[in-house]
Amino acid sequence: MRNLLAFLLRYNHWVAFVVLEVVSVVLLVKYNNYHGSVYFSAANAVSGKVYEWNSEMENFMHQAAMNEQLTRRNVFLETQNKQLAEYVRRLSARNGQEDTSVLTGLGDIKLVSAKVISNSVAKRDNFIVIDKGTSDGVGKDMGVVCGTGVVGTVYLASAHYSVVIPILNSHSNISVTIRKRGYFGYLQWNGGDSRLADVNDVPRHARFHLYDYVETSGYSSIFPPGLVVGQILHVYNSTDGLSYRLQVRLTTDFARLRDVCVIDNSAMKERLELLRHAQDSLEVKNER
Numbered sequence: 001m002r003n004l005l006a007f008l009l010r011y012n013h014w015v016a017f018v019v020l021e022v023v024s025v026v027l028l029v030k031y032n033n034y035h036g037s038v039y040f041s042a043a044n045a046v047s048g049k050v051y052e053w054n055s056e057m058e059n060f061m062h063q064a065a066m067n068e069q070l071t072r073r074n075v076f077l078e079t080q081n082k083q084l085a086e087y088v089r090r091l092s093a094r095n096g097q098e099d100t101s102v103l104t105g106l107g108d109i110k111l112v113s114a115k116v117i118s119n120s121v122a123k124r125d126n127f128i129v130i131d132k133g134t135s136d137g138v139g140k141d142m143g144v145v146c147g148t149g150v151v152g153t154v155y156l157a158s159a160h161y162s163v164v165i166p167i168l169n170s171h172s173n174i175s176v177t178i179r180k181r182g183y184f185g186y187l188q189w190n191g192g193d194s195r196l197a198d199v200n201d202v203p204r205h206a207r208f209h210l211y212d213y214v215e216t217s218g219y220s221s222i223f224p225p226g227l228v229v230g231q232i233l234h235v236y237n238s239t240d241g242l243s244y245r246l247q248v249r250l251t252t253d254f255a256r257l258r259d260v261c262v263i264d265n266s267a268m269k270e271r272l273e274l275l276r277h278a279q280d281s282l283e284v285k286n287e288r
Contacts, residue, residue, distance in 0.1 A: 048161045051117040052131055058258075109224055110264040112137050114144075114162075121168055121194040121254050128152065128164040130260060135159045143222040143263040149251035150174065150229050151260050153222055162262075167229075168194055168254055175220060176229055179213040181206065185246065187214070187229060194254050197230065202244040208232065214248050224265060 114136075118129035132138045134157050144151040144164050152166035153174075165172055167189055174187040176199055183206035185199040199214055212232050218225025230248035238245050 048117070048129070048131075051129060052115075055115060055117040055131075055258075110137075110266075112262040112264060114138070114260050114262055116257050116260060117161075119254070119257055124191045125170055126166055126168040126254075127155075128166050128257070130162050130164060130262075131160070132262065133158045133160045133162050137264055138162050138262050139264075141222060143265070144260050145223075145227060145263060146252055146257060146260045148228075148253065150216060150223065150227050151252055151254075151257065154262065164260075166254060167197055167250065167252070174223065174229070175217045176214050177217040177225075178202075178206070178208045178232070179215050181208045181212065183208065184217055184219075185244075187248075195250055196233070197248055197250055199232075199246040199248055200238065200243070202246055204243060206244065210235070214246070221265060223263065 112132055114130040114132040116128055117131050118127075120126045120128075128144075128151070130138075130144070138154060138157050140154055140157055142154045144154060144166075150167065152164045152169070152172060154162050155165045156163040167174070167187065169189065170191070172187070172189060175184065176187045177184045183202055185202040187197055187199055189197045210232050214229045214232065216223040216225055216227040216229065228251050230250040232246050233249050234247040236245045236247065237243075
């Protein structure tokens with residue numbers, strides 16, 4: 001303690017200089033909009049780089065497990081691709097030219113690969129930061145997926161980074177359907193276990209089984225139909241007793257999330273917008 005006091009007394013003018021410099025910088029940033037915006041932009045860029053370096057270190061440590069997962073996923077996708085090709089071939093042979101639209105629809109979807117550099121699963125409103133932004137073609141309200149299922153929706157995008165609202169956020173609300181059953185509901189997360197979520201507003205007359213898969217419905221321009229979300233574990237009555245609430249086990253492991261893809265589905269968005277305009281024009285004609 002005595003040495004510290006002696007040091008401060010000996011270099012008191014330098015200490016006072018540093019303190020005054022810090023105070024002046026704080027006042028400059030706080031009371032000047034331009035300098036404040038420059039500071040926060042620089043701070044966000046630095047924090048983004050730090051998160052990116054940290055994520056690269058974690059990726060290196062988990063490289064073996066990630067390679068194994070990617071290998072399994074590639075085998076699954078290869079098998080699924082062969083099944084889809086065979087399905088399209090049969091439809092084309094049976095119905096002629098009408099079914100070539102299936103291939104056209106598949107070509108509309110573009111994917112932007114990205115890495116997760118910041119993630120949380122323990123909060124009620126979790127967020128994910130990825131290392132791709134507007135300069136890479138990523139924009140607000142684009143869907144985000146990984147090798148095992150749906151992740152969430154882009155909320156904000158800067159030039160090189162984007163913030164994603166994942167399924168594990170109380171503001172997430174994704175339209176889903178029960179695979180091969182045709183019944184719809186809304187996927188929501190109310191906190192707790194990061195592996196579980198609920199599908200609400202499933203009609204009472206719906207018929208399905210436990211462990212049926214739940215997937216995206218395609219009722220929005222964010223996600224195309226058929227992307228897996230999870231499996232049904234339990235069935236409950238809704239609070240008003242008018243519908244079912246399904247507890248599903250998510251196929252995405254958010255605690256180990258590293259690599260994702262952003263869906264640039266501009267063509268699908270254009271088609272939906274055209275359909276909305278057509279519907280509006282028909283409603284106007286009917287009113288007349």
